[in-house]
Amino acid sequence: MGVLIEVNNVRKVYYIGSLLNRRPVKAVDGVSLKVEEGRTHCIVGESGSGKSTLARIMALIEGPTAGSLNVFGVDSTKYFRKGLRSDERNFIRKNIQIVFQDPYSSLNPRKKVRDILAKPFKIHKISYNEDDLKKLLDDVGLEPPEDYLDKYPHQLSGGERQRVAIARALALLPKVIILDEPTAALDMSIKAQILDLLVKLKKQYNLTYVLISHEVPILTNICDDVTVMYYGKVVESGDCRIFKTPLHPYTIGLLNSVLIPSPESKTRNIFAIPGDPPSSTSVVSGCAFNPRCPLTSEICVKHEPELRDVGINHKVACHKCDQGVFERYEEYRDSIMRIWKEML
Amino acid sequence: MIRLKPLLEVRELTVVYKVRDTMKYAVKNVSFTLGEDEVLAIVGESGSGKSTIALSIVGALPENAVVVRGRILFKGVDLLRLRPSERRDINGKEISIIYQDPIAHLNPLRKVRLIFKDLFEDHGVEFNIQKVLELLRKLKVPDPQRVLESYPFQLSGGMAQRVFIALALVLNPKLLIADEPTSALDLTIQAQVVRLLREVRENFRISMIIITHDIGVAASIADRILVMCDGELVEEGSPEEVLLRPKSKYTANLVNSTKTLYEGVMSWVY
Amino acid sequence: MRWLNSLTICVVLTLLLGIVGLLADLIAPYDPLNTRMFRGLQPPSNVNLMGTDQLGRDVFSWVIYGIRTSLLVGLSSATIAVAIAVLIGLLSGYRGGIIGNTLMRVADVFLSIPRFMLIIVTVVLLSPRISNIILVIAIFSWPEAARVVRSEVLSIKEREYVMAAKALGSRDLDIMVSEILPNVIPTILSLWTLIIADAILTESALGFLGLSDLNYPSLGVMLMMAKNAIFVGGWWVLLFPSIALVILILVFNSLSDKLIERLSPRLG
Numbered sequence: 001m002g003v004l005i006e007v008n009n010v011r012k013v014y015y016i017g018s019l020l021n022r023r024p025v026k027a028v029d030g031v032s033l034k035v036e037e038g039r040t041h042c043i044v045g046e047s048g049s050g051k052s053t054l055a056r057i058m059a060l061i062e063g064p065t066a067g068s069l070n071v072f073g074v075d076s077t078k079y080f081r082k083g084l085r086s087d088e089r090n091f092i093r094k095n096i097q098i099v100f101q102d103p104y105s106s107l108n109p110r111k112k113v114r115d116i117l118a119k120p121f122k123i124h125k126i127s128y129n130e131d132d133l134k135k136l137l138d139d140v141g142l143e144p145p146e147d148y149l150d151k152y153p154h155q156l157s158g159g160e161r162q163r164v165a166i167a168r169a170l171a172l173l174p175k176v177i178i179l180d181e182p183t184a185a186l187d188m189s190i191k192a193q194i195l196d197l198l199v200k201l202k203k204q205y206n207l208t209y210v211l212i213s214h215e216v217p218i219l220t221n222i223c224d225d226v227t228v229m230y231y232g233k234v235v236e237s238g239d240c241r242i243f244k245t246p247l248h249p250y251t252i253g254l255l256n257s258v259l260i261p262s263p264e265s266k267t268r269n270i271f272a273i274p275g276d277p278p279s280s281t282s283v284v285s286g287c288a289f290n291p292r293c294p295l296t297s298e299i300c301v302k303h304e305p306e307l308r309d310v311g312i313n314h315k316v317a318c319h320k321c322d323q324g325v326f327e328r329y330e331e332y333r334d335s336i337m338r339i340w341k342e343m344l
Numbered sequence: 345m346i347r348l349k350p351l352l353e354v355r356e357l358t359v360v361y362k363v364r365d366t367m368k369y370a371v372k373n374v375s376f377t378l379g380e381d382e383v384l385a386i387v388g389e390s391g392s393g394k395s396t397i398a399l400s401i402v403g404a405l406p407e408n409a410v411v412v413r414g415r416i417l418f419k420g421v422d423l424l425r426l427r428p429s430e431r432r433d434i435n436g437k438e439i440s441i442i443y444q445d446p447i448a449h450l451n452p453l454r455k456v457r458l459i460f461k462d463l464f465e466d467h468g469v470e471f472n473i474q475k476v477l478e479l480l481r482k483l484k485v486p487d488p489q490r491v492l493e494s495y496p497f498q499l500s501g502g503m504a505q506r507v508f509i510a511l512a513l514v515l516n517p518k519l520l521i522a523d524e525p526t527s528a529l530d531l532t533i534q535a536q537v538v539r540l541l542r543e544v545r546e547n548f549r550i551s552m553i554i555i556t557h558d559i560g561v562a563a564s565i566a567d568r569i570l571v572m573c574d575g576e577l578v579e580e581g582s583p584e585e586v587l588l589r590p591k592s593k594y595t596a597n598l599v600n601s602t603k604t605l606y607e608g609v610m611s612w613v614y
Numbered sequence: 615m616r617w618l619n620s621l622t623i624c625v626v627l628t629l630l631l632g633i634v635g636l637l638a639d640l641i642a643p644y645d646p647l648n649t650r651m652f653r654g655l656q657p658p659s660n661v662n663l664m665g666t667d668q669l670g671r672d673v674f675s676w677v678i679y680g681i682r683t684s685l686l687v688g689l690s691s692a693t694i695a696v697a698i699a700v701l702i703g704l705l706s707g708y709r710g711g712i713i714g715n716t717l718m719r720v721a722d723v724f725l726s727i728p729r730f731m732l733i734i735v736t737v738v739l740l741s742p743r744i745s746n747i748i749l750v751i752a753i754f755s756w757p758e759a760a761r762v763v764r765s766e767v768l769s770i771k772e773r774e775y776v777m778a779a780k781a782l783g784s785r786d787l788d789i790m791v792s793e794i795l796p797n798v799i800p801t802i803l804s805l806w807t808l809i810i811a812d813a814i815l816t817e818s819a820l821g822f823l824g825l826s827d828l829n830y831p832s833l834g835v836m837l838m839m840a841k842n843a844i845f846v847g848g849w850w851v852l853l854f855p856s857i858a859l860v861i862l863i864l865v866f867n868s869l870s871d872k873l874i875e876r877l878s879p880r881l882g
Contacts, residue, residue: 046530059781093783106774110796123783158390168778184528187389187557192601214531220608243608257535258609259560261602263584270542270564272535276500 003070004176004208005035005058005096010067012053025280027053029232030067032307035176035225040202040209042219042240044254045229048277051212052101054229055180058210059098071096072175094124097169101181103161107153113137113164114149120171136167139204141197159190163197170201178210183218191218198222216258219243228254231278231288234307238314245329247310247321249293249336256337274343287319294339295320349420350377351518351551352401357414359396359405370396370409372575378551380518385554385562388572394555397572398523400424401553402441403431418519437467440512441521444528446504450496456507457492463511479510482547483540502536509540513548520544521553526561538564559602563587571595621872627865635682642675646831655848665850667839673850677858680833683826684862687748687817692809694752695759700795700802702756703763708771708790718764721757729754733816737825744827747820751813759805766798800877804870811866818859833859 012028028050035041035058045051056062057069060079069076071092078084079092100106107116117136121128130149137145140163153161162182169177179198183191195218201207213219219226220243228236228251236248246252253273259265275292278284287293290300299319307317326332359371371393378384388394399405401416401423416423418439423431435441443449451459457473464471473492480488483506496504512520522541526534542565545552556562562569562583569586571579571594578592590596634641644651649669658665664673702721706714724732733750740746770776771794779793820826821834833855840852 046532056777061777061780090783096781098778098781100774100778102774106778108775108779108793108797119779119784120782123788165778168782188559188605189389189598189601192605195605216531217606217609221605254531255609257532258606259535259538259558259564260606260609261559261563261587261599262606263563263582263587265560265564266566266583268564270535270539272539273532276502277530277532279500 002037003034004037004072005210006070007031007033007054007058008068008070010054010057010064010069012050012057012062013065026232027280028057028064031227031229031232031234032067033227033234033237035208035210037175037208038206039224040211040222041225041227042223043210043212043227043229044214044216044219044251045212046214046277048231048280049229050232051214051229052180055098055178055210055212059096059178060092061098090124094172095175096178097172097174097176098178098180099162099165099169099182101184103158103165103185104153106165107161109153111152112149113151113153113156116153116164117168117171120168124172126172136171137164139170139201140164140167141193142167158186159193162186162190162194166194166197166201170205173205174207176208176210178212180212181214182211184213184215191215195222216255231284233288233304234315234317235289236314236316237307238311242314247314247316247332248318249295249321249340250289252333252336253292253340269341271337271340272344274340287317294336294343351380351382351419352378352553353415353417354397354401355415355417357397357400357416358412359393359400359414360410360412361406362408362410369575371400373413374572374575374577376570376577376580378519378553380551381549383545383552383554383565383567384570385556385566385568386570386572387556387559387562389557391574392572393575394557394572395523398441398521398553398555401521402435402439403428404441433467436463436512436517437469437515438517439519439521440515440517441523442508442512442525444524444526446508447496447499447501449508450504452495452497454495455492456494456496456499459496460492460511460514463514467515469515476510476514479514480506483510483543485510501533505537506540509544513544513550517550519551519553521555523555524557525554526556526558534558534561541565559587559598560606571598620868621876624865624869624872627861628869631681631685631862631865634678635685638678638682642672642678644672644675646671646675646679647829648672655843655846655851657848658850664854665848667836667848667851668843669839673836673854676831676836677833677854679831680836680855681858681862683744683830683832684814684817684859686830687744687751688810688813688862688866690748691751691755691813692806694748695755695809696802696806698752698756699759699763699805700798703760704767704790704794704798706760707764707767708786708794718761721760724754724757725761730816730819734820734823734825737820742820742825742827744830747817747827751816755809755812759809762801762805763798766801767794770794770797800874803877804874807866807870807873811863811870814859814862814866 010028010031014025014027015022016025017023031054043051043054057064060076063076063080072095074084074088074092079089114133117133118128133149134145137148142148142160142163183194186194199222202209211219211222223240225239226237226242227234228248230250236242236246236251246255256271257273273292278288286301286303287305290296293300297320305317305319307315310316355375357371357374361368361370374397386394386397400411403423411424460476461471477488480491485491485503485506491499491503491507499507525537529537538561541552544550554562554565566583569581569583570577571586573594579586579590579595586595587599590599649671652662652666652670652672654666654668654670656662656666662672662674664677666672702717706717733754736750737747776789776793779789818832818834821832822838824838826832826835836851836855843851
């Protein structure tokens with residue numbers, strides 16, 4: 001399977017503050033990952049992890065400050081500096097599309113659904129007719145399509161708007177669709193429906209997804225590859241099996257924080273990782289997670305951990321996570337949770 | 345078993361919104377009771393009317409909303425028939441409400457200590473700073489003195505939420521309403537908030553109504569769950585009853601779709 | 615009783631005023647500039663519905679033509695000002711860069727000097743011809759509008775549907791015209807009507823100071839006459855032009871509010 005998008009040590013820095021007092025904000029701080037054809041690559045992270053910035057960079061809406069991004073084998077800097085022939089540029093543009101989180105603001109409130117869906121065709125000067133638009137609406141489950149074509153976004157529900165956003169991304173049959181928190185703003189049952197839709201479309205059109213979310217439950221159902229981000233860096237990555245045996249304390253903590261709708265939840269102790277995530281402007285020494293980590297020690301405060309291999313297709317950036325001492329994985333995990341419970 | 349008089353009794357509540365020239369039913373004939381030291385979760389999707397119920401209880405309905413029918417009895421007194429001044433007396437003192445975004449609801453120009461002072465003065469109670477400090481300590485706020493001297497925007501999200509809860513609890517209300525306390529928050533912060541609410545319940549023996557669209561949140565904290573759909577109350581029961589033996593079709597569908605969502609994580613629970 | 619809502623009333627009044635302005639030649643009974651038709655300072659009567667001023671001019675006719683002048687100056691200068699403001703606001707808001715920022719600094723300079731002083735001085739330096747007055751008002755009105763447009767553009771530019779258009783491959787010009795501009799239109803319309811109201815007031819003020827174009831009767835001129843007329847009991851010289859001016863300004867100010875209210879998209 002080919003690698004469609006390759007992110008190499010990408011950094012993105014923003015500057016905030018006034019003219020005389022500009023402070024850098026490291027939104028993405030050295031992230032590398034590979035998106036392989038036909039697979040769903042999930043990027044897990046919470047606010048401040050840099051995932052949305054990474055999404056915009058991968059969707060070629062912005063360029064990285066440092067590092068490189070290869071899409072379909074082409075260096076993205078060429079894309080931004082007009083170093084490509086126009087047909088190459090169009091090819092790239094057409095084949096990476098993005099769906100945003102907020103279905104309320106990702107559709108132009110002054111345009112009808114029909115205009116929103118026609119836009120991709122118009123921009124790339126591809127002829128289309130009403131049947132093409134209807135088919136798109138059909139594909140995303142908005143039936144009967146005639147009813148939706150002339151509606152404005154404010155006349156649709158959140159789930160319906162998100163479907164229109166997905167249809168828009170699908171219009172030119174891209175190879176890769178990046179989804180930035182596609183279900184975060186939706187109600188629970190709609191989340192499930194949208195997920196089903198995404199799975200169906202992936203099979204139908206041979207799509208490759210980059211799915212970015214902090215909602216762990218939806219990711220565990222759909223992912224093939226996973227990258228976990230914290231404060232602009234990758235802390236754990238690999239294929240979906242890392243959800244069964246995560247090694248990084250943040251990943252373990254995250255999975256344990258999920259509030260499960262089952263009767264046992266009432267009596268079960270709720271776990272929450274203590275402390276708050278670092279704010280975007282705070283300066284952190286060593287490992288960004290160390291103030292909240294149960295395994296923290298001197299080396300964690302002094303040195304940033306590097307991403308290293310810990311198994312087949314499993315990388316972790318941590319000085320101290322090493323299952324080695326424990327025979328079974330569960331013991332490793334339990335020991336970490338024990339320390340954390342005491343911290344709480 | 346002796347049936348204790350319920351703390352809150354909502355009877356046949358019906359609320360209508362006037363939008364342009366049409367009327368839309370937000371809440372249709374909803375009745376339920378809440379006892380002392382009981383936690384109730386009202387679960388529903390957006391537009392189901394769950395928030396409207398909360399707003400009706402605290403009297404914060406928008407201008408275009410009309411309570412067409414019903415009574416809301418709090419300790420036997422119908423809140424809907426009270427004069428605004430009497431209603432104000434109750435809000436903050438007997439019934440408190442917290443929202444999702446604490447910082448948006450705190451005056452950014454006033455130090456936290458003064459925000460508390462204002463609250464005491466509004467209700468004609470003498471300002472007791474020791475009580476505030478003790479409360480903040482109970483809510484696990486580190487260095488409460490410093491927090492009191494800070495401005496809201498200087499606090500981290502988790503800290504601000506604790507201050508907000510402290511404001512809601514400091515006058516010893518009997519009922520705390522939390523309107524979508526976890527929506528749109530990160531996973532770990534959601535867990536923190538629910539943990540905090542549980543601690544509040546255990547430490548203060550207070551009745552709570554949690555409004556949420558997340559069944560996981562409801563299951564983690566509620567004694568009883570109410571399910572709303574399109575303004576109607578379609579299900580009521582303990583978490584076990586609602587999740588394992590739902591009586592209404594809507595609830596059954598809801599539970600099923602969430603089950604598939606959480607499948608990957610359920611087996612993983614520690 | 616939906617038809618009673620304020621936007622309708624505003625629009626109706628605006629149209630009425632417009633008709634008065636357009637058909638001034640037909641409606642006004644006498645030539646307003648003619649000072650030899652009647653005796654000075656006659657109270658309202660069958661001959662002169664609103665009386666005459668000290669120079670014997672029919673106040674009613676003057677007010678009719680005054681409304682026309684106000685509307686002429688108001689609409690022309692506002693349209694020019696808004697056109698400039700939209701252009702500069704869009705470019706500097708969306709593209710930014712050196713040109714955009716410089717233009718905003720220029721606007722700032724304009725804004726920091728008392729506007730009315732500038733207008734008076736400029737009109738005095740040029741001659742008080744109607745075209746100059748329109749241009750001067752326009753030139754000193756665009757900066758504020760441009761700032762407003764720019765700030766709207768800045769915030770719309772960050773909305774996700776603009777990013778989506780970028781991701782689809784839209785060019786900058788297309789994005790500005792097709793995605794951003796339609797969403798700025800409510801603000802633009804509101805600004806336009808506000809500038810009209812302001813321009814009407816400014817034009818009248820110039821008239822009051824004697825700086826108007828003598829061929830175009832200004833309500834302000836009649837108010838200037840009223841200054842002296844009141845001392846000898848000529849209340850009609852003050853009352854009627856004032857009412858006309860107040861109505862003009864009120865109508866356009868309200869129109870501005872109602873437009874923004876009605877046209878802003880419902881966000882769900």
